[in-house]
Amino acid sequence: MKQLTIISGKGGTGKTTLTAAFASLAENAVIADCDVDAADMHLILKPLILEKEDYCGLEVARIDPKLCIECGKCREFCKHGAVTEKFEIDPYSCEGCTVCIIVCPNGAISMEKRISGQAFSSETRFGPMAHAQLGIGEEASGKLVSVVRSNAKELAEQYNKDLIIIDGPPGTGCSAIASITGTDLILAVVEPTVSGIHDLKRVLELAIHFMIPAVVCINKYDINEENTRLIEKFCTKLEIPVLGKLPYNDIATKAMLQEKTVIEYAKNSELANENEFANKIREIWAEIADRLIEDPNELNEFNKQKG
Structure with missing residues (x-):
């Protein structure tokens, strides 16, 4: 069983958009929404809740x-x-x-x-999904992330799935750490802004610290192509591949308003730029799928070189 985590240094970079799109492209996967502080994957996938359990934090x-x-x-x-x-x-x-x-x-x-939230095991149109909701003002979100990941593994075993796609929380705190530990690959999503570059460096430092292979996707790359080049240069220095660059496009907003993934929405779109956007996501997914079946020793090589 392979595990892919999509993370970013800040919120709003397009993690959930990409995760939902990957869920629609994967053939045998479980989806796990580990952004428990602000879960929103259910807005797109409309899960049918099969089981619910109370979560007690501190x-x-x-x-x-x-x-x-x-x-x-x-x-x-x-x-x-x-x-x-x-x-x-x-x-x-x-x-x-x-x-x-x-x-x-x-x-x-x-x-x-004290009950601090709930964890759910659900069914979606793309397969099983593990997700949760942390109560307002509650803490110990990292523990709830671990519960979601445990539930995702149980769903993968129950339904004979060979991949878990994890929508991780933003940042580099304990909840982000809980979402990446033990995974096979990290996809870091970044926007070409000053804060985006700063946060990407922190995310990749986290990946290197835990010796987890990482790849990068630059979203809205054309809003500042100079910063995009800086990101590519930085990733080249670390020998971390940039798998794709997505242009600015409001297709993600349009798709979410219709409770669809970008891939689903583009199927009925006659706009060339929207279809091109969806095709670029398909290309990124194909690259990720290839890497997930590679030799994990090769994937970890860049981390070993950094000691």
């Missing part, structure tokens, strides 16, 4: 009013201001550090689990 403190003597120790030592004047715990301020439990002289405080 534990929060709870004060037993029958045991509390209102001495104020918990409020004094809580650095997060989670203890109210009525000696109740504000669940959105509590960080689960357990200091209040340590200082409470009467054992009135305990930790309890």
Whole structure:
């Protein structure tokens, strides 16, 4: 079973557009939406939920009013201001550090689990899908990403799929790390802006650190072709292939409004630039599919050279 993760240094670069398009082109894949803080793959794929499970993230403190003597120790030592004047715990301020439990002289405080979101196993028109939704203001998104990936593996085994396509979260934090560890290939999507170049460097450093092969797609390359050349030069220096350059096009917005992938939308389009855009995605997918069946030792060679 192979795993491909599509990530970017920032949101809005086209990760989900590409992931959904790849899902429509892959023949035997499971889709995993690991952008749990702002999941939106379901807007395109319209999944039919088969199973739902509650996700419990960080534990929060709870004060037993029958045991509390209102001495104020918990409020004094809580650095997060989670203890109210009525000696109740504000669940959105509590960080689960357990200091209040340590200082409470009467054992009135305990930790309890709290539902922080839900994880789903679903069916789409392109096959099984694992996804999740983290509650507003909740933390530990990296743990929920791990749950989604675990569910995706179970779906792949259940339906005899040989590929998992992962829509990763933006950035380089714990949720992004959880979405790439153990995968076979990373596709980094970047726009040719100053911030885009900066964030791409961080993403590729992450890939090199975890010794995961990476390739790059430059989206909206024609909005700043000078920056596009800088990205290509940087990738050449790292020996990381740029698999494709997509021009600026509003086809992604049009397709999403109709709840379709770019590939589906282009089939009924008479505009040459929209069909060309879809064909470029097909070419990128063909390159990725070829690399996923290559010898993983060869794919990792560029990482080994960097020690």
